[in-house]
Amino acid sequence: MEVRLAKNSGFCFGVKRAIKIAQDEAYRRKEKLVTIGPIIHNPQVVQRLEKIDVFSVNDLAEIKNTPAIIRSHGISKEAKLELKKKLIDVIDATCPYVSKLQSMGEKLSKEGYYIVVLGNKEHPEVLALISYLSGKYLVVEGPEEIIDLKAKKVALISQTTQTYEVFEKIVKKLLDTTFELHIVNTICSATTIRQDSTRLLAMDSNLMIIIGGKMSSNTKMLAKISQEYAETHHIETAKELDNAWFTNKNRIGISAGASTPDDLIIDVYNKIINISGSQLVVNSISEIPVFKEETR
Ligand code: SF4
Structure with missing residues (x-):
């Protein structure tokens, strides 16, 4: 059985940065901190942060005098204002690419453009983004939702x-x-390269395992792309692997979303090669064979 990892799997720049900000602030301040919503869409990372006194809250009303971290997806303009009114000490871990998207939307909206946003209508990044739009806008999840906007x-x-x-x-x-x-292409390159690497690996595999939070938008997108080419299972941890999936499968691909930590990828790889009968154990991500895209 051949088991290969997609190039560019796991943490992206914005996620690494947000987690580092939360950890650094927790160690420096030595007091309880809260994040507004989960800092990233990965429950295992959220649980680890709780061990160093960083807790996630879903409602601003729950924040009293605790410093609050803005997660990588950002928060709405109104939420920022409310925190300011409540004199909450704010630590901004919004990914700079998300901040750029918000300011771009705000600017174009002020210039009188009717804004069309491609995105998941319920996703926090989109909900935060639309709060920056002062004029008309439409959020669509696909081309079939495009209507004649009757806008200049x-x-x-x-x-x-x-x-x-x-x-x-x-x-x-x-x-x-x-x-x-x-047209402003605000799709993050970290997303695009993960999607391309996953697609290429799925095209050369007969079973794909996608690792990442079940609520993670970018991980769900990787699973969606992968299933067009190979049998695909989206899991959060190695515990969810089922031996039956591997029967008669000889080319296994692994890919992970931008919010998936390395140790979860290592655990999944070790369990898969164990299922294949190997006694080998890897301890770092660099030991996992990466799919060589150029050989295709
Ligand atoms: S995927 Fe891109 S935009 Fe999103 S957090 Fe990562 S680097 Fe930032």
């Missing part, structure tokens, strides 16, 4: 974790009805 100026932006393919389809659809279309 339309600007298209995207949640950072969407796929380029869907973004492109929306551009084509908008061109049918729009005179002036301003």
Whole structure:
């Protein structure tokens, strides 16, 4: 059985940065901290932060005098204002790419563009983004939701974790009805390279294991892409692996979302090679064979 890891699996820059900010602040301040919503969409990372006194709260009303960390997805303009009113000490761990998306949306909206956002309507990043839009906007999850906006100026932006393919389809659809279309590709490159690596590995595998939080938008997207090419299972930890999945499978691919820590990937790899009968154990991610895309 051949087991290979997709190139560029695991933590992205924004997630690494947010976790480091939370850890550094917890050690430096030596007091309880809260994050507004889970700092990233990975329950195992959230549980680890609780051990150093960093807790997640879902409602701003729960924050009294505790310093509050803004997670990588960012928070709404109104939430920021409310924290300011309550004189809460705010530690901003919003990913700089997400901040850039928010300021871009705000600017284009002020300039009079009708904003079309490609994104998951319920996702915190999208909910935060629309709070920065002062004019008309429409959030769509796919090209089939595009309607004739009857607007002179339309600007298209995207949640950072969407796929380029869907973004492109929306551009084509908008061109049918729009005179002036301003396109800003706000899809994060960390997302795109993870999606491309996962797709290439899935095309060369007969079973794919995608590791990451069940609520993680970018991990769910990797699983969606992968299942177009190979049998795919989305898991959070090695405990969910089922021996039956591996029967008659000889090329196994592993990929992980941008919010999945290395040790969870290592655990999954070790368990899979154990299922294949190997006694080998790896201790670092660099020991896991990576799929060589250039050999395709
Ligand atoms: S995927 Fe991109 S935008 Fe999202 S947190 Fe990571 S680096 Fe930032």
